Amino acid sequence: MANAGRFITFEGGEGVGKSTQIKLLSQHLERKGVTHLVTREPGGSPGAEDIRALLVTGDPGRWDVVSETLLLFAARQDLLSTVIRPALARGEWVLCDRFVDSTYVYQGAARGMARSDLDRLTALVVGDTMPDLTFVLDMDPQAALTRTHTRTGNEDRFEKFPLAWHQNLATAFRDLADQHRSRCVLIDADQAPEPVGDQIWRCVRDRLLQK
Numbered sequence: 598m599a600n601a602g603r604f605i606t607f608e609g610g611e612g613v614g615k616s617t618q619i620k621l622l623s624q625h626l627e628r629k630g631v632t633h634l635v636t637r638e639p640g641g642s643p644g645a646e647d648i649r650a651l652l653v654t655g656d657p658g659r660w661d662v663v664s665e666t667l668l669l670f671a672a673r674q675d676l677l678s679t680v681i682r683p684a685l686a687r688g689e690w691v692l693c694d695r696f697v698d699s700t701y702v703y704q705g706a707a708r709g710m711a712r713s714d715l716d717r718l719t720a721l722v723v724g725d726t727m728p729d730l731t732f733v734l735d736m737d738p739q740a741a742l743t744r745t746h747t748r749t750g751n752e753d754r755f756e757k758f759p760l761a762w763h764q765n766l767a768t769a770f771r772d773l774a775d776q777h778r779s780r781c782v783l784i785d786a787d788q789a790p791e792p793v794g795d796q797i798w799r800c801v802r803d804r805l806l807q808k
Contacts, residue, residue, distance in 0.1 A: 602685035603805050604726070606696040608773070609734035610766045611756050612741035613786045614793065615694050618734065621794035622692060622801065629806070633690035634680070638672065638699065642679045645672035653752040662708040666718070669700055674722045682726060697723050698731060698773055698781075703755070706769035707762060730804060732797055733774040736787035738763035 605622070607615040619635055626633050636642075640649040648668050652660070660668070673696075684691050697719055704710040742763060745756050774783040782800055786793055 602688050603690045603730070604681070604685060604693070604728045605690065605801065605805075606693045606698065606728040606731045607734065608695060608698045608702075608731055608781075609736075609770055609786065610738055610741055610763055612744035613734040613736050614744070614790060615734055617790050618732070618784075618786075618794055618797055619692050619694055621790065622797055625794075625798045625801070626690060626692075631690055631806075632688070633692060634684055635692045635694075636676065636680055637694035638676065638696055639669055640672065641676040641681075641693070644675040644679075648672040648675075653754050655754050657754060657757050659754065662704055662710045665708070666700065666704045666710050666715070669704065670718045670722050673697065673700075677722065677726055685726075693728075696728060696731075698733075698770075702766055702769040702773060706772075707765050728780060730801065731774075731777070731781045732800075733770050733781050733783050734786035734793075735767065735771060735774075735783055736785070738767050740787065 607619055609615055623633065623635055638645075639652050640646045648671055652665065652668055652672075681691050681693070700719075701712075701715055705712060705715050739760060742756060742760070745753070771783065774781040782797075784793060784796060
């Protein structure tokens with residue numbers, strides 16, 4: 598099945614189930630014969646994965662917001678140039694766990710990076726490579742953080758921020774979805790994965806797949 602390249606991103610706070618929903622959507626696309634790849638931010642390319650290790654491990658105060666933001670955009674530049682843009686140019690679909698929206702929420706709304714600075718960096722690095730469709734997964738932050746306790750490894754730097762900080766994140770993600778309704782779809786993720794996945798698939802099918 599031939600398709601134009603499409604770019605779909607998944608956003609939301611810690612523990613909302615983005616990885617699970619990307620896997621479910623990938624399975625739907627496989628059944629439809631849609632060539633696609635799955636990636637993530639920060640990371641997704643060798644260089645960006647090296648930067649990821651700096652960002653998601655250690656104490657919350659490891660980086661000030663400017664250093665953190667610059668590291669994120671450096672990782673994003675590498676992912677875009679080596680993975681995302683080449684795939685889209687080949688006509689493949691790209692499913693990405695987080696993208697620039699997360700930076701506006703985490704580093705902007707939650708950590709105070711100026712919107713004007715984020716806009717300039719986005720124009721430089723992202724340009725017009727914005728998602729065709731973004732799913733914002735929403736659930737109670739405390740319940741979502743409980744899910745993260747089952748994870749293994751040490752990629753828990755952002756999870757260590759206070760609960761009030763995560764509550765601010767959730768509010769900022771809802772605001773983002775409201776401000777970009779033509780691109781963003783707010784999804785109630787506080788339910789079993791399968792009905793959430795079915796809702797996401799129906800939206801992708803109706804908006805992006807030829808009928």
